[in-house]
Amino acid sequence: MLQVSYIRENREQVLERLAVKNFKQPGLVDEIIALDEQRRSLQVTSEDLQSKANASAKQIGELMRTGKKDEADTLKGQTSAWKEEIKKLTDELASAEEELQQKIVLLPNLPHSSVPKGLTPEENEVVLENGAVPALPENALPHWELAAKYNLIDFELGVKITGAGFPVYKGKGAKLQRALISFFLDEAEKAGYNEVIPPLVVNEASGFGTGQLPDKEGQMYYINEDKLFLIPTAEVPITNLYRDVILKADELPVMNCGYTPCFRREAGSYGAHVRGLNRLHQFDKVEVVQVAHPEKSYAILEEMSLHVQGLLQKLGLPYRVLRLCGGDMGFASALTYDMETWSAAQQRWLEVSSVSNFETFQSNRLKLRFRNAEGKTQLAHTLNGSALALPRIVAxxxxxxxxxxxxKVPEVLVPYTKFEWID
Structure with missing residues (x-):
């Protein structure tokens, strides 16, 4: 969530950066500024009347002690009128604050100055490519046919048990999945991340804190009776570990990682490009999350990108890194790098990771702060990344x-799988 003071003091810059994100309601900015002005005016008026009422209370006491009852009664009448006005102002202030809150949560985060303009994924900026694209014979199979041939993943059985997008991993397919999870977690630990196992369901406050609500409620599975959401990513519960927390400056950066299943409705996803493991409703992912000092967050973002790239290099997968354009970025992100691997059988790039800096957008919602060198509290920056999401890696x-x-199983996974070949 953007800070009201920043919007008020930097109106033109806010409008300019929102345009990069292709935000369709620029008039909302002026509505927020007007509501903030109304709120502040009501606050000043209320505080002024409260000050007068407090002063009159003392004056009434003094008049009563000196026998000036008539004057005291007159002043009591004035004070009562002030208190009625204060009550009315308090109600108006609460209403203005609620309306301001409802409108400000509709604003996405402002993109970093390096974010390219653009509306579609085709306009994302390719930062680098790494690794040679393998040349497969003409009879090479896509992963869904390989999964059937070697009895690794049963998509139809998943449809029978649950529905489309919930595959069943079997035999060496299940072991490969478990091997990747363990490998990713071990590599995260080597990089300094502390592993946590968070809940797989979160409350509305947690979804709001990381920006999934009210933006993505239609893409999340909801447990109506308990008013809980299945997590779309481990980012949500892991970042919320620090909701309403004030950290010490020397505790930064806080580095956590976690493996969880992830659940996404993926409403509206159809076509050949969602076949097999390309797009699922339930999938496994290892997430890395950091809480950082604002002055160091962009250097940390680059480090997180390099960590993900290192995993892809160790797996021997050709990949490329994209800087997302404004129109393809997430609601809460200030800057996002996507990592894509090359699918040799499908002849296209598949996204396997997003690494993002949210600056203070999430921490403002979370009230996640740290105490700086001057002893004052300041909003921290939050970052996260997939390290890695498994379905398209497996594919x-x-x-x-x-x-x-x-x-052939990648060499780095053999200690985990205990086999070199799937045959």
Whole structure:
């Protein structure tokens, strides 16, 4: 959530940056500024009347002690009128604050100055490409056919049990999945992250804190009886560990990681590009989350990007890094890098990670602060990234490593899988 004071003091810059994000309601900015002015005016008037009422209370006492009852009664009448006005102002102030809150949460985060303009994924900026794209024979199979051939994943069985988008991993497919999770967690620990196992359901306050609500409620699974949401990513519960927390400056950066299943309705996703593991309703992911000092958050974002790239390099997967354009960015993000791996059988790039800096957007909602060198509280910056999301990693590993003999398991995973080939 943007800070009202920043919007008020930087109106033109706010409008300019929102335009980069293709925000469709620029008039909302002036509505927020007007509501803030109304709120502040009501606050000043109320405080002025309260000050007069407090002073009159003392004066009434003095008049009563000196026998000036008539004057005291007159002043009592004036004080009562002031108190009635204060009550009315208090109600108006509460209403103005509620309306201001309802409107300000509709504003997305402002994109960083380096974010390119653009509306679609095709306008994202390619930062770098790494690794050679494998050349497969013409009879190479996509991962969903490989999964069936080697009895790794049963998509139809998942449909029978639950529905489309809930695959069943079997045999070496299940072991490969578990191996990747363990590998990603071990690499995160080596990088300095502390592992946590968070809840898989969160309340509305948690969803609001990280910006999923009210922006993405239609994409989240909701447990109506308990008013809880299944998590779309471990980012939500892990970041919310620090809701309403004041950290010490020397505790920054806070580095946590966690493995969780993730649940997304993916409403409106259809077509060939969602086949197999390309887009699921339930999938596994290892998430890395940091709470950082504002002066260091962008250096940390680059470090997080390099961490994810290191995982892809160790797996031997060709990849590229994209800086997302304004129109393709998430609601809460100030700057996002996407990492994509090349699917040799599908002949296209598949997103496997997003690494984002949210600056103070989440921490303002979370009231997540730290005490700076001057002893004053200040909003921290929050960052997170997929390290990594498993479905498309599995897809590209199967497709890119297929041979006539079978599917070669990356060397770094063999200590976890205990097998070198899927055959």
């Amino acid at each position: 590209t590993l199967l497709e890119n490593n297929q041979t006539e003999k079978g599917i």
